[in-house]
Amino acid sequence: MPGTTETMRFAGMPDSGYPAEFLLDGSTSLRVRWVAPLLVNMAERSTDLLKYTGGVEQFQYTHARIEWVEDDPWNRRPTIGSRSAASVANEVQDLTVTGAAHRFPVGTVLFNRQRDEFVRVTGHVDGDTLSIMRDITGRIDETSVAWVATDEVFVAGFSMHENDNWVFRPTSLTTMPYNYSQVHSVGVQATFRMIETQQYGLQGNDLDKQAADTVAEQFVTMEQEFVHGDRFAGTSAIPALMGGIFDFITAANGAQVTDLSDAALVRSDIDDILQSLFYEVGGDKMAKTIVCAAWPKRKLSSFFSGAERLGPGTGQTAGVVVDRLNTDFGVLDILMHTAVRQDELYLLRQENHRMGHHGTLGRPQLRQLPPSSTGPRIQQAFYADVSAIHSGPRAEARIHGMSTTT
Known part of the structure; x- marks a missing residue:
């Protein structure tokens, strides 16, 4: 009955540390419990755009500044x-x-x-x-x-x-755009005791969890700089930064850029900018991928809401989702991603964007550090030295400033 103390066949005094009482009605502190053996992590760590462009090992370089040659079209x-x-x-x-x-x-x-x-x-x-x-x-x-x-x-x-x-x-005429190399360097550590302390939800030890979190999060930051990076040579006080898609896909570099000034995105906005790219570089060289946030993706799908039907055998499934867009200028893949601003979309040519690493030691890696001389600790470090090539902006476009409510 409620209030009865179940001692799980152990003898002992309450609050003595042994045994741990368990009250069926939960009216006092829970002393004996069961915890699921799997840690639930809901952090947003997808790197779909980085994967789409081929990952972080597309090329290898041996200088802090990388350059590439673009012919005059x-x-x-x-x-x-x-x-x-x-x-x-x-x-x-x-x-x-x-x-x-x-x-x-x-x-x-x-x-x-x-x-x-x-x-x-x-x-x-x-x-x-x-x-x-x-x-x-x-x-x-x-x-x-x-x-x-x-x-x-x-x-x-x-x-x-x-x-x-x-x-x-x-x-x-040829041009030589350039970018800088950017270093990722972050350590993790755990004391000897922490290494061998069993914790709820972990399949390994505490250091394993810290290392896994660090690796996942650093790959996300690499994707973020791949998009938002602002090219900067660096100073003695500020490390160098590589430029991202945002830094290269600009009107000054020859890209087609449209500011909607808070107007709603409509189908003709997409077609107009594709037409401009078609006349600029031709159908075989122009962008074939739309990378956008959630709202532009919803708008793209809404253009075809009139085609929404419940066909035979569909049960209760309904709705129109557009992941590829057929246009007069070819088929465009649509990639929805949280890395893009909510009121913008990019039209990219997949092969124009690549991420690489400096030498062999700059390849993203988790390294075991030498034994600590400052205490009983085991230490590891994540290291990467990476940069990106963003070529051919004349083949690409950006639409921004769209309304996110209409």
């Missing part, structure tokens, strides 16, 4: 400046193609679709300016036709006389 649709009408037939005029004159050698034929005019490159004024001969095929009266910056101009071919001397293509 050629484009069949040059961006132009405005151009006034010619004063005479076949006049040679300047045409602004900011930063891209080297891409179009003498002999390149350009076609302005809006003005129905073919012109031919005859020289290079400087890195931003071509010399062009107007209306080489006699289709229009160029003395009354001006070009504007919004005209669509295409590379329409290449033409030289058979006995022309060689005219050499201007030197192409």
